Amino acid sequence: MTPKKHSTRKPSKTLGKAATGIQGFDEITSGGLPRGRPTLVSGGAGSGKTLFALEFLVRGAAQYNEPGVFVSFEESVQDLTKNAASLGFDLDRLVADKKLFLDHVYVQRSEIEETGEYDLDGLFSRLDDAVQRVEARRVVLDTIEALFAELPNPGILRAEIRRLFAWLKQRGLTAVITAERDRPDMLTRHGLEEFVSDCVILLDHRIREEISTRRLRIVKYRGSTHGTNEYPFLIDEDGISVLPISSLGLDHAAPVDRISSGIARLDSMLSGKGFYRGSSILVSGTSGTGKTSVAAHFTDAACRRGERCMYFAFEESPRQIIRNMRSIGIDLEPWVSKGLLRFQAARPTYGGIEQHLAVTHKCISRFQPSVVVVDPVTNLTVVGTQHEVRSMLTRLVDFLKTRQISAMFTSLTAGGGPLEASEAAVSSLMDTWLLLESIQVGGERNRTLHVLKSRGMEHSNQIREFMLTNDGVRLADVYIGPEGVLTGSARLSQEGRERAADTVRRQELEHHRRELERKRQTFEARMAMLRAEFEAEEDKIRNSISESELLDEELLQDRGLMVRSRKADPPADRKERRARAGRVR
Amino acid sequence: MPATRTKTRARRRKQEPEVWRLRLYVAGQTPKSIRAFANLKALCEEHLKDRYRIEVIDLLERPQLARGDQIVAIPTLVRQLPPPVRKIIGDLSNTVRVLVGLDLRPADRPGSGRPA
Numbered sequence: 001m002t003p004k005k006h007s008t009r010k011p012s013k014t015l016g017k018a019a020t021g022i023q024g025f026d027e028i029t030s031g032g033l034p035r036g037r038p039t040l041v042s043g044g045a046g047s048g049k050t051l052f053a054l055e056f057l058v059r060g061a062a063q064y065n066e067p068g069v070f071v072s073f074e075e076s077v078q079d080l081t082k083n084a085a086s087l088g089f090d091l092d093r094l095v096a097d098k099k100l101f102l103d104h105v106y107v108q109r110s111e112i113e114e115t116g117e118y119d120l121d122g123l124f125s126r127l128d129d130a131v132q133r134v135e136a137r138r139v140v141l142d143t144i145e146a147l148f149a150e151l152p153n154p155g156i157l158r159a160e161i162r163r164l165f166a167w168l169k170q171r172g173l174t175a176v177i178t179a180e181r182d183r184p185d186m187l188t189r190h191g192l193e194e195f196v197s198d199c200v201i202l203l204d205h206r207i208r209e210e211i212s213t214r215r216l217r218i219v220k221y222r223g224s225t226h227g228t229n230e231y232p233f234l235i236d237e238d239g240i241s242v243l244p245i246s247s248l249g250l251d252h253a254a255p256v257d258r259i260s261s262g263i264a265r266l267d268s269m270l271s272g273k274g275f276y277r278g279s280s281i282l283v284s285g286t287s288g289t290g291k292t293s294v295a296a297h298f299t300d301a302a303c304r305r306g307e308r309c310m311y312f313a314f315e316e317s318p319r320q321i322i323r324n325m326r327s328i329g330i331d332l333e334p335w336v337s338k339g340l341l342r343f344q345a346a347r348p349t350y351g352g353i354e355q356h357l358a359v360t361h362k363c364i365s366r367f368q369p370s371v372v373v374v375d376p377v378t379n380l381t382v383v384g385t386q387h388e389v390r391s392m393l394t395r396l397v398d399f400l401k402t403r404q405i406s407a408m409f410t411s412l413t414a415g416g417g418p419l420e421a422s423e424a425a426v427s428s429l430m431d432t433w434l435l436l437e438s439i440q441v442g443g444e445r446n447r448t449l450h451v452l453k454s455r456g457m458e459h460s461n462q463i464r465e466f467m468l469t470n471d472g473v474r475l476a477d478v479y480i481g482p483e484g485v486l487t488g489s490a491r492l493s494q495e496g497r498e499r500a501a502d503t504v505r506r507q508e509l510e511h512h513r514r515e516l517e518r519k520r521q522t523f524e525a526r527m528a529m530l531r532a533e534f535e536a537e538e539d540k541i542r543n544s545i546s547e548s549e550l551l552d553e554e555l556l557q558d559r560g561l562m563v564r565s566r567k568a569d570p571p572a573d574r575k576e577r578r579a580r581a582g583r584v585r
Numbered sequence: 586m587p588a589t590r591t592k593t594r595a596r597r598r599k600q601e602p603e604v605w606r607l608r609l610y611v612a613g614q615t616p617k618s619i620r621a622f623a624n625l626k627a628l629c630e631e632h633l634k635d636r637y638r639i640e641v642i643d644l645l646e647r648p649q650l651a652r653g654d655q656i657v658a659i660p661t662l663v664r665q666l667p668p669p670v671r672k673i674i675g676d677l678s679n680t681v682r683v684l685v686g687l688d689l690r691p692a693d694r695p696g697s698g699r700p701a
């Protein structure tokens with residue numbers, strides 16, 4: 001039994017890992033199971049051990065060119081093949097292609113008599129033969145513990161199982177050994193974990209409040225980093241999907257392009273362009289405030305742009321949503337038939353929160369939408385605590401963001417409760433939060449909408465009245481004044497009052513203008529009169545001045561004549577005369 | 586009841602001379618398998634003289650045969666004939682248990698009745 005070199009695949013340089021191909025599992029273990037070493041997969045009855053092991057083999061054989069041997073201690077080969085077929089694995093074909101070898105080890109206690117020392121060389125021989133037949137790189141022993149019930153002398157058996165694991169390791173076979181776990185304080189019923197020191201995985205299937213959840217935890221993984229959390233996983237027609245979302249960092253891209261909300265006025269409240277692509281939008285409000293209508297607009301807008309939209313409905317059936325939205329003028333039916341819109345409707349109680357998350361993932365991965373609507377997200381609290389819902393939403397939001405999918409979550413707030421506080425659990429995850437409220441004034445309820453927050457953009461702080469009309473959602477300004485926020489008919493009557501007051505004010509203004517004009521005219525008339533008086537006066541004065549000058553001249557001439565006649569000193573006299581003449585001129 | 590017993594006895598008498606076919610599975614010439622073979626040989630000589638045939642199968646040479654008889658433990662002794670098939674594991678050192686396992690107790694000798 002010397003180890004043979006199987007040159008099927010180059011082992012990686014660092015710590016060798018064998019990819020399982022199980023969706024999500026390779027991510028949380030950063031590569032898969034330890035290559036060439038045994039891994040213990042433990043769990044209670046029905047926790048998915050056999051399937052995990054089977055998928056590890058099938059994917060290994062089909063995707064990684066690593067043939068495998070499945071040694072079943074419980075199920076017969078026929079049963080195994082049948083069970084695998086229900087999960088989409090064609091074991092017969094793999095067996096025919098010599099990529100898989102199935103062996104059913106069956107020991108009937110009643111036909112065994114122990115007569116002395118024994119060992120498990122029979123099993124070793126069978127295993128060795130099987131490994132050689134398909135040049136196996138992977139081995140599954142499911143569940144070797146069954147031997148404890150069938151073979152006597154547990155002491156020998158334990159020693160032999162230890163030898164078997166060592167043998168597997170020596171042969172460089174990547175092995176999965178399943179084990180039953182029946183007590184919470186022990187990993188396996190027979191303490192197999194002490195033989196397998198490299199990697200131990202625990203599967204758990206628990207029921208809480210009638211809802212089942214499957215979880216996977218890596219108890220230890222020697223020589224490798226691994227997520228230590230409990231990861232929810234799902235078993236469906238594609239096998240196992242582990243949800244490794246919490247391993248994602250906060251490093252998603254932040255697109256700058258915008259997408260319309262489908263409501264023009266709402267877009268303008270969001271600095272005129274709508275939401276960021278890839279952002280998460282929370283629409284919260286009490287029942288009947290129009291959350292689904294906002295979501296329908298968003299959906300409709302996405303489909304109009306020719307983008308795919310996935311609508312997760314937890315409250316209404318798709319038919320019902322389509323019918324109801326038609327009443328506000330949004331026809332989603334054509335988008336469904338064009339394949340742009342897909343509904344995924346299920347009651348929240350249909351599965352645990354992880355199941356929902358897994359289904360959501362799967363749907364999104366298959367449909368590749370650019371817009372996702374979850375309506376309403378709060379219904380999930382039925383199947384999980386607030387903490388779980390928050391954790392699920394974190395994972396979902398992260399997942400959507402990495403794919404740059406814009407998502408709208410509607411959230412039902414219990415009537416009467418504080419609107420913001422109750423949402424605190426999820427609101428911090430959201431980029432944009434639209435709050436829909438129902439305001440009761442004057443014997444009627446009216447809807448309002450405001451943008452509570454919108455990261456990374458200027459947004460309106462105002463409350464808008466939110467009306468559902470035959471042509472969809474319409475937003476109107478609300479009256480905000482000393483009497484508070486008014487909506488509906490109260491707003492209409494207030495607007496009427498305002499219009500009347502406005503008219504009065506306008507009339508007063510006109511009156512003032514006219515008065516001013518009149519005053520100006522009076523003033524100008526007076527001015528003209530004064531000017532006329534002044535001009536008359538001026539004439540008079542001028543006349544008298546020129547008259548007196550004339551008189552002066554004549555006087556001088558007379559005096560000159562006198563001087564000349566008296567022969568007086570001429571120069572002084574001449575000077576005086578000149579000065580006088582200048583003044584007159 | 587007596588009629589039945591007579592009938593059984595008659596059939597057994599007819600069957601007894603039939604050869605017991607025993608198959609001993611081993612994996613190599615280990616001390617355990619050598620011991621098992623020696624024990625088996627001695628036992629057969631004592632209780633089934635000239636009425637047995639032992640086939641030793643070494644799984645190191647023919648590992649594929651282990652699957653057919655559902656061999657896990659080594660050594661395993663399989664009583665193929667007379668039916669039903671019975672399996673005994675271990676080195677056959679506990680003679681009493683081997684006899685029980687083979688359904689070959691002293692009380693089961695020819696002539697003595699066999700409890701149903």
